[in-house]
Amino acid sequence: MxxxxxxxxxxxxxxxxxxxxxxxxxxxxxxxxxxxxxxxxxxxxxxxxxxxxxxxxxxxxxxxxxxxxxxxxxxxxxxxxxxxxxxxxxxxxxxxxxxxxxxxxxxxxxxxxxxxxxxxxxxxxxxxxxxxxxxxxxxxxxxxxxxxxxxxxxxxxxxxxxxxxxxxxSIEEFIPLLRERMNVLNPYVRQFLIGWITVLGSVPDMDMLGFLPDFLDGLFNMLSDSSHEIRQQADSALSEFLQEIKSSPSVDYGRMTEILVLRAHSTDEFTRLTANIWIKDFVKLGGDQLVPYYANIIGAILPSISDKEEKIRAIACETNEDLRAIKANPAEGFDVRAILTIARRQLSSEWEPTRIEALQWILTLLRRHRPEVLPYLNDVINSLLEALSDKSDEVVLLILDIHACIAKEQQHFRQLLVLLMHIFQVDNALLEKRGALIIRRLCVLLDAERVYCELSLILEAEADLEFASTMVQMLNIILLTSSELSGLRGLLKQSLANVTEKSLFISLYTSWCHSPMAIISLCLLAQAYQHTSSIIHSLAEEDINVNFLVQLDKLIQLLETPTFAYLRLQLLDPARYTWLLKVLYGLLMLLPQQSAAFKILKTRLKTIPPYSISGKQALRTSQIMGEGDFWQDMTGNLIEGINFSMRLQQFEQMQQQHRFHRKLKSEQHFNIPTTSNEEKQKHGELPSFLDVREPPSRMSRRVPGQ
Missing domain, CATH: 1.25.10.10 (Leucine-rich Repeat Variant)
Structure with missing residues (x-):
């Protein structure tokens, strides 16, 4: 000093x-x-x-x-x-x-x-x-x-x-300091940081790209700054880095992808747009590096597909298609379960396009990686069944495509229909609004005969008689009206004349007994007119209730449609189709005279040519048509192997059970607690998809002597 x-x-x-x-x-x-x-x-x-x-x-x-x-x-x-x-x-x-x-x-x-x-x-x-x-x-x-x-x-x-x-x-020593400062909100500091990032990025020997994951999130954060100048500067810096990435042979896509996925959910529109642009380019450039991150990327893309901004929607859709076109291998880190989880989560999205694409991903996984998907079906099957009540028909149809894809094997086919019946039973609204659509679509995807026979088998064992009757009535209407089931109707028309097709009639008969009008319709389709007449005569007073008359009214209307054109043409030959006439007159006698259906059927019967059966013809017919294993249809062919007397007894027994059930229900007081659909769902949850037991075989419940 x-x-x-x-x-x-x-x-x-x-x-x-x-x-x-x-x-x-x-x-x-x-x-x-x-x-x-x-x-x-x-x-x-x-x-x-x-x-x-x-x-x-x-x-x-x-x-x-x-x-x-x-x-x-x-x-x-x-x-x-x-x-x-x-x-x-x-x-x-x-x-x-x-x-x-x-x-x-x-x-x-x-x-x-x-x-x-x-x-x-x-x-x-x-x-x-x-x-x-x-x-x-x-x-x-x-x-x-x-x-x-x-x-x-x-x-x-x-x-x-x-x-x-x-x-x-030393860029290595500087980056931690930069990363620490990137979350500062002061606009002047943000401009200072962007300036340094830009300068260092422009230095030829400075590897800022290698450290981009350390400050990328901070740059994206600045895209939502209130200052237009800062947003513009941040966007410019990001654009330069993206261009550099496109020409760089080695980039750490993984860490940056994690950041982009988070930013794709930003509340700021410009940030979401930029993140989606980056993700789109990463999917094209990243290759195998991105395979472990596919689930996260899909989780970011699916909501963006329904974004309010058109540009974001377009980019997200393009990225989604590019990603789905890549055939990744689970052995390389492609996490099937993670993607299933993401897709299932998006099924509850309020936006239809997102739900549709989530379902498309599930369907894609099933088609490409079926062995890897099946073990996780329990994770998604309930969500898929619940989504059947979606307000969008396109969503419902896509869900059914997935169900059909799952049900390729007989085991899964049976499990699907059992679960479907269960959910119909606890969700009456779904049955009313979507039941017909669901059944028709499954018939297209899984073969109508196969679906109807399996549903019939399930309904045979149904303890809830009221549900079984409702279900059979719906299945019957679909059978009679849907263009998708025209082939099945054709098989039923030939079922009694063709030995190989007879089993179809037998398969449906037992469950159709839950509804008088359904069994009458089935027999009319199969042209078993004498048996139809017997069923009509066996009806008791209690059977002719409001529901019966409503169903009968529908049937009379249907008799005037192309479905029953063959039946109306048979009326041109009353001598040969005497039992058909008897059936129609029997139905006429059950209808109230003031009803529109009565007038329609009466008018139709008046158009029949005035032919009559001779005494000799009538005697021969009565001799042949006995109560045994050999009956004669109205075309002159013998029906072998069906004991119609036993079938009639089966119908009468089933109707007796329904009458007893209705009587018991009418005797109950209205204040007796009942179980709501919500309580059924709460206390009787859907069984595990992979644990649904196979119903008893049809042979074990077949009526002797059928």
């Missing part, structure tokens, strides 16, 4: 702490001259003494003017040292950096000026303090004093130039 005092005149030291800037500047010039002489003599001990004097007596002083004098003195010392300055930086720079946190803005301004002059002299030698300088600049850009901010901008430009030309800069 004594050496320094002897070197620097007292008047100079006094002026260095003066409140007037010009006096401090003049003193600094004198210090620069003194230090320059010492440097020429390479007297580093005295130089160190001068630096210590300026630091301890001035830069660390509690008085602002002394601090300012110390800062300008240190800068002057550095200028005087010239090429010798790097040897003394460790004593010069730290006191300057400390001054940036001083509460007096004029001190902070002088610190900026001092560091600027120091850096200008030593250039690349200051890189060892880069992280501290960067940290200081980050704070100065948010300074409340505009003069300090302006000084910081000047210093920032100089430091950028130094870093750009230096080969000592």
């Amino acid at each position: 004594a050496d320094a005092l002897s070197l620097i005149p007292t008047s100079v030291l006094r002026s260095l702490s003066d409140k007037v800037y010009d006096k401090r500047r003049a003193a600094a010039l004198e210090i620069e001259r003194i230090v320059s002489q010492l440097a020429a003599a390479r007297d580093h001990d005295k130089i160190t003494a001068v630096i210590n004097l300026l630091t301890k007596e001035f830069t660390y002083s509690p008085q602002a003017n002394y601090r300012k004098g110390g800062l300008i003195g240190l800068a002057a010392t550095t200028v005087g040292l010239k090429t010798e300055a790097p040897y003394h930086l460790e004593k010069i720079v730290p006191p300057v950096l400390i001054s940036f946190s001083h509460q007096d803005s004029t001190v902070r301004y002088c610190a900026c000026e001092a560091l600027y002059n120091i850096s200008k002299v030593v250039r690349g030698e200051s890189i060892i303090y880069f992280n501290q300088i960067f940290d200081v600049l980050c704070k100065l850009f948010a300074d409340s004093d505009s003069n300090v901010q302006n000084a910081a901008h000047l210093l920032d430009r100089l430091v950028k130039d130094i870093v750009s030309e230096s080969d000592q800069f």
Whole structure:
């Protein structure tokens, strides 16, 4: 200290702490001259003494003017040292950096000026303090004093130039500091950070792309800034990086994909758009690297498909198609279960396009990776069944496509229909609104005969008689009216004349007994007219209720449709189809005269040609048509192997059960608690898809002598 005092005149030291800037500047010039002489003599001990004097007596002083004098003195010392300055930086720079946190803005301004002059002299030698300088600049850009901010901008430009030309800069040491600052919300700091990212990204030998995952999220965060300028700068930086990615042979797609997936869900429209653009390009560029991230990507794409912004929707749809076109291998990290989970979650989306694409993914997985999907069916099957009540027909049809794909094997086919009956039973609204659509579609996808025979088998064992009757009535209407089931109707028309097709009639008969009108319709289709007449005559008074008359009205209407054109043509030959006439007159007698159906059927019967059966023909017919295993249909063919008497008894027994059930129900008080659909679902959850037991075989419940 004594050496320094002897070197620097007292008047100079006094002026260095003066409140007037010009006096401090003049003193600094004198210090620069003194230090320059010492440097020429390479007297580093005295130089160190001068630096210590300026630091301890001035830069660390509690008085602002002394601090300012110390800062300008240190800068002057550095200028005087010239090429010798790097040897003394460790004593010069730290006191300057400390001054940036001083509460007096004029001190902070002088610190900026001092560091600027120091850096200008030593250039690349200051890189060892880069992280501290960067940290200081980050704070100065948010300074409340505009003069300090302006000084910081000047210093920032100089430091950028130094870093750009230096080969000592360590990007590895800088990135953690950058990542830490990227979440700052101050707009000035954000501009400062974007500026540094842009500059470092433009340096040829600076591998900013390799560290992009460390600050990518921060850049995306800036896309939603309230300042248009910041949003534009962030977008420009991101665009440059994306272009660089497209031409780079090695990129860490995985870490960045995780960030993009999160940003694709942003509430900010511009952020979502940019994230989707990046994801689209990543899917095209990423290759095998992205396979483990497919589930997350799909989770981001599916909601974007229904985005309110058209551009986002278009990009998401394109990405979705590109991703689905890639045939990934589970052995390479393609997580089937994760994708199933994502797709199932999106089934509850409020947007129809998202639900549709989620179902498309499930269907794609089933078709491509069936062995890997089947073990996880229990994870999705209940969601698929619940989604059958979706308000969109397209969604429902797609769900049925998935069910049909699952049900390729007989085991899964049976399980599907059992579960479907269960959900129909607990969800009456679904049965009413979607039941017909579901059954018709399954008949197209899984073969109508196969579906109807299996449903019939299930309904045979149904303990809930009311549900069984409702279900059979619906199945019967579908059978009689749907174009999809025209082939099945054709088989039934030939079922009694063709030995190989007879089993179809037998398969449906037992369950159709739950509904008188259904069994009458079935027999009319099969042209078993004498048996139909027997069924009509067996009806008891209790059977002809409101529901029966409603169903009968529907049947009369259907008799006028193309479905029963063959039956109406048979009326041209009343001598041959006597039992058909008897059936129609029997139905007429059951209808109220004031009903429209009565008038329709009566009008139809009036159009029959006035032929009659001769006595000899009638006798021969009555002799042949006995109560045994051989009956004769109205075309003259014998029906072998069906005991219609036993079948009639079976129908009567079933109707007796229904009559008993209705009587029991009518005797109950209305205030007796019943189980709601919600309670049924709560206490009787859908059985596990893979645990549904196979129903008893048809042979075990076939009526003897059928």
